[in-house]
Amino acid sequence: MNSCITDLILRTLPDNLKADGFHLIETSRVMEEERLKNRNKFRRHRGDRGDISSQQTETQEDMMKRKSKAEKAALPVAIAKLIMEVWSPQMRRHAEALILQKAIEEQYLQEDHLKWVHVLEKSDDDYDNDSRNNGWVIENQDSTIIELIWNRFNIKEHFSTVKSHRMWIQRSYDRLKDFVPSLHAEIIERHDLSKFAFSQAIGYTLKWVHNLYNDIWKTACDLHLHNEPHHPQTWSNLHTPEEKRKALEYWTKDVCEFHNGCPYGIDIANLDLNSEDLAEPFLLESFIDMVGVEWERKKGQNLDISLRQLVYMDDKFLNRYSKKQHQIISNLMERIIASDDGWKTVALTEREKLLMTTVPQHRRASYVCQTEVQKKYEEKRLINLVKKDESEKNEGNIDDVLTEEMIRNAHDAAFLIMISRVVMEHWDNSFRKHAEEVILKKAIEDKVLCESHWKWIRIIDNYDEIQGNDATSDILVNDDAILQLLWLDFNLCEHFSQVKCHRYWIMQSYMRLSRFMPELPEEVIERHDLSKFALSQSIGYTLKWVHDINYPVWRKSCDLHLNYEPHHPQMWSNKHKPEFKQSCLESWLCASANDLQYGVKIASLDFTSEDMAKMFLLESLIDMVAIEWERNKDQKPDLSYTELIQMEDRFLSRYSANDKAFILNLMSIIKNADNE
Known part of the structure; x- marks a missing residue:
């Protein structure tokens, strides 16, 4: 196989490059093996961290697997490098023309699409300059080029994927076009045509056909995301307003569809390009893009799907947008879902109906859709857990796996x-x-x-500074319903009980250790974790620690607590700007920079450091002592100082070097008190 591919490669090269071509597969194999060996150090395009386990000693079996993967990857990587790095621009353009013509013959795209395929690339003048500087081309090996790229590299599989995606985009637009009148048909017709160009197709084939990560893929992906205007990255402030303007002018230069005197109705001159908001037609195209992806990949490609099922998607997918445009798309989805009267026939339980009474009228269709989807998701999750536990796949119907008890548990989790x-x-x-x-x-x-705790509970939320809209002004819910849903059904009362218990052990720990930390006032201890009673935290904490449900609401609650409560090192981390840290502290202390509160003067603190203010560092020690005493030391009342303060060193790893040294020294002093 390798010799056959090498022969094809050599036929596409002039004599002076044949030596490089001869070794291309082998050099690609070595490069790929090295990448696999060091992948824990490799910064992936999406920012994933390396697998810690890969730092362990490699077994013989692991080494053989790595070599096998590298051997398999060598061929597609070699062909990709040949096209993008060895061939001259003129040769690459020649081969691309052959492949695109083949794609037209095979009906992956149409002849009139070609003018949009290269819309993100350099002008013909630039290519002419490249050609004059390094303009070799092999013109008598067209069949070799097609065999090498179309079949051996399997670019046709990528083309098939793009064709399929574009079909589902068109179908989504056809279903929803009445709701998006400012999104013109030609924009949809152009969607992702640039993925047929070699500048993207080669990298995308490596990644999504051969499952290989390579810089060629990263370059292709970046080109697409940062230049196709239906992606928020194109509008990012990583690009200057002038760069955005030029990119838009280039993207729209051959447009025939004008509205209000502008291409696609987009008045580029009057767009606020200092903003990261997408122009309206492209915002709507990005929405159609998400709908199309969901329909094709997650919703069974069911052509009879209802509007509400077609449009509904989890809110997390809208996080790519600015807050303003997130709301625009959210409102659009609600309007489309509400237009489908089918939601009114969905059977809800009594508790689900009660919960719906707390939802604004215009959002109830979305609520029903969310409930419907969440129950199905939880059922599927439990089925997968059963399959995993049994270490086998169930080939029968869902009913063979899904018992009544499982359905009940799934629906309970979905309701929570x-x-x-x-x-x-x-x-x-x-x-x-x-x-x-x-x-x-x-x-x-x-x-x-x-x-008396009330005033401290909302210290992080600060509702008084946040003006709510009138979204729930049409709700008439009595307080008993709120108590039923939150205090009893959701079991907030158990979370409150847990926090009360923790705060008791915080006070017990403080009473034992206060003699060693006179800088820590009792009122600070009295305030400890009161913010966990606010709904912004209590909802997530209840979901996680009462119901053992790991859902994004929990992560948000946890992040809010850790990054805003000053007894946690995370608030002092340099991932936050000094201004953020100071603002958090001013809010928590209810003091300005020059005020003295609890012995802390904000203006005297170095917020460029990760060292905690001493008072909060002491509170964090009390926090750890209390947790250990409550959970791991049997709540024994007669512990010695040494027993009380003892904890594993790993618990101190969250501190800065200075803070850890201070805590260790203080712990030593406390332990020595046993000898008094």
Whole structure:
């Protein structure tokens, strides 16, 4: 096989490059083997971290697998490098023309598409200059070129994928075009045609046909994402306004479809290119793109799919947009889903109906759709867990695996997730604040917390500075329903109980150790973790630690706590700007920079450092001691100082070097007190 490919490669090269071509497969194999060997150090295009396990000693079996993978990868990598790095621009252009003509013959694209294929690339004048400088071309090996690229490299598989994707984009547009009147048909007709150009097709074939990561793929992907205007990356402020303007002018230069005197109705001269917002037609194209991908890959390619099922997708997919455009697309989805009366016939349980009464009228169709999808997702998740536990795939029907108990558990989990989503996504700040007050009053009534705690609970959220909209102004829900849903059904009461218990052990630890830390006032301890009673944190924490459901709402709650509460080193991390740290501290202390609060003067702190203010460093030590005492030391009341303060060194790894040294020294002093 290698010798056959090498022969094809050599036929496409002039004599002075044949030596390089002869060794191309072998050099590609060596390069790929080295990449696989060091992949834990390789920074992937998406920013994934290396696998720590790959740093361990490599076994003989691992080495053989690596060599086998490298051997298999060598051929496509060699062909890709031949095309993109060895061939002259003129030779590459010649081969590309052959392949595109082949694609037209095989009906992957049409003749009139060709003018858009190279829309992201250099002008013909630039290619002419390259040709004059290094303009060799092999013109008598057309069949060899087609065999090498179309068949052996299998670029036709990539073309097939793009053709399929474009078909589902067109179908999505045909279903939704009445909802997106400013998205013109020619934009959809042009969608992703640039992926047929070698500048993208070679890299995409490496990645998605041969499953190989290579710089050629990264370059192709970056070219697409940062130049096709239906991708938010094109509008990123990584590009200057002038760069964005030139890119748009180039992308629209041969447009025939004008509206209001502008190509596709886009008045480039009056766009705010300092913003990262997409121009409206491209924002809508990106929405159609997501719908098409979901329909093709995740929704069974069902041509009879309802509008609500077609359009619904998880909110996380909208995080690519600015907050403003996220809301625009979210509102569009709600409008489309609501237009499908089928949502009204979906059977809901009584508890789901009760939860829906807290959702604004215009969002109830989306709520029903979310509930429907979430239940199916949880059922599928449990099935996969069963299959994993049994280490075998079930070839029968879902009913063969999905028992009534599993369905009940799946729907229970889905309902809990839907409560968290309704609270954090559907409610506006005003209604969320009201519901929070209902819950906190109940907690005070049940003596879980004191009324004096109230002012500290919202110290991170600061509702007074956040103006909610009128999204939930049409809701008439009595407080009993809120208590039923959140306090009882969602079991916030258990989370509150857990926080109360933790705070008890915080105070016990402080009472034992306060003599060693006079800089730590009791009121700071009294305030410890009170923000966990706010809905912004309690919803996520309840989902995770009461119901053992790992859902994005939990991650957001956890990140909010860790990055805004100053007794956590994460708030002091240099991943945050000094201005952010200072702002967090001013909010928490309710003080300005020059004020003195709890003995802390903000202006005196070095926010460029990751060292914590001493008072909060001491609080963090109390936090660790309390957790260990409560959970791992049997809550024994008569522990010695040494027993009380003892913990594994790994718990101190989160601190800066200075803070760790301070804590270790203080722990030593505390332990020595046993000898008094």
